[in-house]
Amino acid sequence: MIKVWTDGDEAGLLDKKGVRGSTFVYPSETSKQRAVSLTMPVRTSSYNMDYGLVPIFDMNLPEGALRERLRLAFAKAIGKFDDFDLLTIVGRSQVGRIRYTGEKEKLNEDVPFQSVDEILASRRGGELYAYLIEKFAQYSGISGIQPKVLVRDEKSSAGLSRERISPSYRGATHIVKFWEPNEFPQLAANEYFCLSVAKRCGLDIPPFKLALDGTALVVDRFDLRPDGSYRGFEDFCVLNAKGTAEKYSGTYETSVIRRFQEFARSPEAPSDVENLFTLITLNCVLRNGDAHLKNFGVLYDEVLGEPRLAPVYDLVTTSIYLPKDTMALTLNGTTNWPDAKALRRVGQTRVGTPAKIREIFERISEGLSQTVPDVRSYIQEHPDFKEVGESMLREWEKGRSLSLGGRQ
Ligand SMILES: Nc1ncnc2c1ncn2[C@@H]1O[C@H](COP(=O)(O)OP(=O)(O)OP(=O)(O)O)[C@@H](O)[C@H]1O
Ligand SMILES: [Mg+2]
Secondary structure: OEEEEEOOEEEEEEEEEOOOEEEEEOOOOOOHHHOOOOOOOOOOOOEEEOOOOOHHHHOOOOOHHHHHHHHHHHHHHHOOOOHHHHHHHHOOOEOOOEEEEEOOOOOOOOOOEOOHHHHHOOOOHHHHHHHHHHHHHHHOEOOOOOOEEEEEOOOOOOOOOHHHOOOOOOOOOEEEEOOOOOOOOOHHHHHHHHHHHHHHOOOOOOOEEEOOOOOOEEEEOOOEOOOOOEOEEEEHHHHOOOOHHHOOOOEHHHHHHHHHHHHOOOOOHHHHHHHHHHHHHHHHHHOOOOOOHHHOEEEEOOOOOOOEEOOOOOOOOHHHOOOOOOOOOEEOOEOOOOOHHHHHHHHHHHOOOHHHHHHHHHHHHHHHHHHHHHHHHHHHHOHHHHHHHHHHHHHHHHHHHHHOOOOO
């Protein structure tokens, strides 16, 4: 049995059901604010799954390299390894406001300290990844295929005034993302420049920095409040009642834009929808074929409050690694990269006036143009990046030409 916590308080109990399923129940008199998800209001009857976990509990389970690392480390000790075991191992340090412990345990989020400056200065050279994964894998309740860990350095941030964080605060503050040289060379620099374009388009991006030698990208957690507590975060798999395995199934029109409109209750919803459309269009221009349901999310202070579009994360020009790459979800019934006309149609139907859509296209084109010189100078300073960097610039021009209809 696993105890589930929200905002530092007990919310309910999660148990196995049959061989493969799970069941979650809120004890009687649980207050409405303790709900574990926007999609799971407090009620007396249990939430049951015949197979796997309900999407909100599945959301942060490590995937890819991190999951494999944890399996290798723990399977022998516990004799087996399933999603429940994984949740117990990484449950006390998670993205968002939910935590998991044993039934009788107290909450204890005690992540070891790791200087972010040390990571950025690449002081451990090629040993850094091995060192961090060894030390932080068990504190990394975070999804995604790329190798990554959550670390704690409450003093380092370009964004938050960290002085206000309480001295007893011990939770993770940053995400450190690495890459596999044989599969995705220079992925951190790739993401760094894609995020730079997004920032210049006026989208909300958490502070992010590239390590000196390009081996790691360090991103501030956007769900961390200055007082050390965490906001609620839910990705679009959860909002669509899907598990992680279904992250590539859906459409940008319904599973992303319309779904967001259904959940958005804040007065800022129209501008959030514009930003969401800007992000979808930007993904096409950057040729990011991995903009699946887990790469969009909502953020909220209270589960009964007003969810906002989460800041932008995980933007990569994937077509340089997979030249035939297409979109992760469909737009207009296809995963082929859309032309400007198709995007304009979606924008004008669901988002704003022709003038507004034109302004969004212009902003993206401008953001791209302003970032190209940065990529060029990084290529000059880092010959290792030349091939990837030049290939990115070619993909961006292709993306701009098709999806924005050329230079604005
Ligand atoms: N700055 C952030 N603050 C809090 N949570 C974040 C942040 N960035 C990402 N996340 C969460 O971590 C998850 C994994 O991050 P990310 O998408 O960058 O990893 P990835 O391995 O590149 O993913 P993918 O499998 O899509 O390639 C996201 O789906 C999101 O839930
Ligand atoms: Mg991702």
